[in-house]
Amino acid sequence: MAVVRLDNLSKRYTGTADAAVDRVSFTVADGEFMVLLGPSGCGKSTTLRMIAGLEAISEGALWIDGRQVNTVPAKDRDIAMVFQSYALYPHMTVRDNLAFGLRRRDVAKAEIERRVALAASILGLEPLLERKPFALSGGQRQRVALGRAIVREPKVFLFDEPLSNLDAALRVATRNELVKLHRRLGVTMIYVTHDQVEAMTMGQRICVMNRGRVAQIGAPLEVYRNPADAFVARFLGSPPMNLFPATLRTDGGRALAAAGTHAIPLERWRTEALSPGREVLCGIRPEAFEIAGRTTAGTATVTGSLSAIEPLGAETLLLVDLGPGVGEVTARVRDDVDAPIGSTMALSFQPASVYLFDRTSELAIPAEGRA
Ligand SMILES: Nc1ncnc2c1ncn2[C@@H]1O[C@H](COP(=O)(O)OP(=O)(O)O)[C@@H](O)[C@H]1O
Ligand SMILES: [Mg+2]
Numbered sequence: 318m319a320v321v322r323l324d325n326l327s328k329r330y331t332g333t334a335d336a337a338v339d340r341v342s343f344t345v346a347d348g349e350f351m352v353l354l355g356p357s358g359c360g361k362s363t364t365l366r367m368i369a370g371l372e373a374i375s376e377g378a379l380w381i382d383g384r385q386v387n388t389v390p391a392k393d394r395d396i397a398m399v400f401q402s403y404a405l406y407p408h409m410t411v412r413d414n415l416a417f418g419l420r421r422r423d424v425a426k427a428e429i430e431r432r433v434a435l436a437a438s439i440l441g442l443e444p445l446l447e448r449k450p451f452a453l454s455g456g457q458r459q460r461v462a463l464g465r466a467i468v469r470e471p472k473v474f475l476f477d478e479p480l481s482n483l484d485a486a487l488r489v490a491t492r493n494e495l496v497k498l499h500r501r502l503g504v505t506m507i508y509v510t511h512d513q514v515e516a517m518t519m520g521q522r523i524c525v526m527n528r529g530r531v532a533q534i535g536a537p538l539e540v541y542r543n544p545a546d547a548f549v550a551r552f553l554g555s556p557p558m559n560l561f562p563a564t565l566r567t568d569g570g571r572a573l574a575a576a577g578t579h580a581i582p583l584e585r586w587r588t589e590a591l592s593p594g595r596e597v598l599c600g601i602r603p604e605a606f607e608i609a610g611r612t613t614a615g616t617a618t619v620t621g622s623l624s625a626i627e628p629l630g631a632e633t634l635l636l637v638d639l640g641p642g643v644g645e646v647t648a649r650v651r652d653d654v655d656a657p658i659g660s661t662m663a664l665s666f667q668p669a670s671v672y673l674f675d676r677t678s679e680l681a682i683p684a685e686g687r688a
Contacts, residue, residue, distance in 0.1 A: 319382055319395075319472035319505040321345040321368060326377035328363050337363045339529040340377065345507055350499050352520030353509045356552070360529040361509040365475050368507065369398050381473065397471035401478040403462030405450040412437075412446040415464050429468075436467040439498065456487040463498075476508040480515070492519060513553050517541065525549050547598055547679040550672060556603050556634065559646040562676060563599040565591045574599045574673065577642030579619045584668040585684035597682065600672030603634070606648035609663035616665040621646075623662040626654050637662045 321344070328338040338360040345351040353361045366372035368379060370391030379386055386394055405414050415436060419429045437443045440460045450458055459479065466474055476495075480488045496519055499506050510516055516523045517537045525532040525540065525548075533545040544550035544558075551557040563574035563581065572591045574581040581599055583591065609618045619639055627634040635648040648664050656662065673682040 320347050320380070321473060321505060321507065322380040323364070323368070324378040324380065326364065326367060326379060327375050328360070328367060328372065329375045336375070336529050338367070341526070341529075341531055342377075343524050343531065343534055345505055348503045348505055350496075350506045350508065350519060350521045352516040352523045353507065353526060354513060354516040354520075354523050354552070355511065355526035355532075357511055359526045361511075361526055362477055364526070365398070365477055365507065365509050368473075369396050369475055370394050371398075395472040396475060397466035397469045397473075398475040398477065399462055399466050399479045401481045403459065403479075405458060405461055407450050410447050410449055411442060411453070411461050411464075414450070414461055415442075415446075415468050418465060419468055432468040432470065433464075436464040439467065439501065440464050440494075455483055456491060459483060459491060460494075463495075467498075467502075472505065474504055474506040476506065478510055479508075480510075488515075495519065513555065517553070525552060527552075543681070544672070545681055547600070547674045547681075550600050550674070550681075554602055556647045556649065558600045558602050558672070560598045560600045560674070561639075561643045561646070563597050565593055565595040565597060567591075567593050574671070577640050579639060579643060581619075581671055582617050582668040583671060583673070585671070586673070586682065587685065590682070596676035598674040598676055598679065600674060601646070601666055601670060603647040603649035605666045605670035606635075606646070606650065606664040607666070608635075608648075608650055608652060608654070609665040617668050618663050618665045619646075620661060620663040623656055623658055623660050625658065626656070628653065635662065635664075637664060 323341055323343055325340040325342050326338060327336050327340055329336045341364055353364060355361055363372060367374050374387050412433060415433045416429050437446055440463060442460060442464055445457060480491050483491060492515060508519060520537055522534060523537055523540050524534045527548050533540055533549045540549060541553050547560055561576050563576035566573055566575050572583040572586060572588045574583055574597060576599055621637040621639040624638045624645060625636040633650050633654050635650060635654060636645050637648060638645050675682060
């Protein structure tokens with residue numbers, strides 16, 4: 318059992334004005350895989366290091382298994398941490414690298430052998446046990462680093478961007494291995510990344526952080542479909558959600574968002590909830606757009622000037638300039654597009670796919686139906 322609970326955890330580094338971590342609260346359930354996601358500098362590593370005991374907690378309380386551990390030293394927290402840069406002992410074999418930490422802790426020899434053999438089998442390291450780190454690939458070294466965490470059989474695993482140093486293909490493969498590892502061990506894991514694809518594919522829940530604070534916590538698709546604010550809306554999804562300023566209006570009893578020369582119909586909100594004149598940010602995901610004329614009825618359309626085409630093979634990104642007040646939006650379509658730059662391009666979308674955020678607070682304006 319290892320429930321990790323952060324209760325208004327803050328970190329203030331000496332000599333800095335703003336808190337690096339500002340009253341962060343969440344609870345990671347026993348056996349859960351939780352991802353901390355956010356841009357560089359938002360406080361992910363600091364949060365993780367406070368959980369590990371590598372960084373003193375300025376304010377708030379940290380609980381592991383119902384015990385407050387604010388002042389418990391790192392070595393007594395029963396936590397293993399894997400970093401982006403993992404230092405293996407270069408003069409030791411893989412086997413000794415795996416066993417070293419256990420020997421230092423005076424674990425019995427037979428028990429060390431059992432744990433090393435188990436970790437090696439889980440990670441496919443058996444053929445490499447007698448090698449030294451210089452004779453391993455980057456991916457194999459990272460697996461040894463993981464193995465060193467596994468042999469400790471900790472209550473909680475913490476990962477700080479452990480895949481950042483791997484190339485793209487290996488990152489995907491290792492990502493899948495980590496998910497399998499989590500399933501197999503059933504241990505609580507907290508995983509830090511700035512990569513939204515990693516977060517979406519690995520996390521059972523994602524905690525999105527922005528400037529030291531929690532922006533939103535939820536299951537990946539829940540956060541993707543119902544972003545709490547414009548920051549989360551931009552951060553999850555690639556390319557990011559198109560966001561442009563608009564003013565709410567009614568036209569013959571129907572609500573719409575006026576943006577530049579465009580009128581975006583609003584279907585998901587009760588008209589009473591939309592006060593005319595309210596300044597908002599209107600959001601439409603690139604994948605919600607299609608090239609007009611190729612879809613069924615019930616859609617709305619915006620028309621602009623094609624400014625770029627990016628063919629990606631399976632799909633095509635179109636940059637379309639919707640004119641003053643809106644600017645360029647990105648559409649992500651399945652079709653191949655063969656149209657001259659500068660030509661008129663009409664994009665259609667379902668009004669139910671539109672998001673609204675308050676212009677000042679950038680908080681989502683809650684809708685009735687699903688996006
Ligand atoms: N030892 C430190 N002393 C002072 N400021 C720090 C220290 N470590 C991190 N910071 C600052 O705290 C903020 C959060 O950093 P960090 O937790 O490393 O972010 P992330 O891991 O999300 O990139 C940043 O503004 C960073 O510059
Ligand atoms: Mg970091």
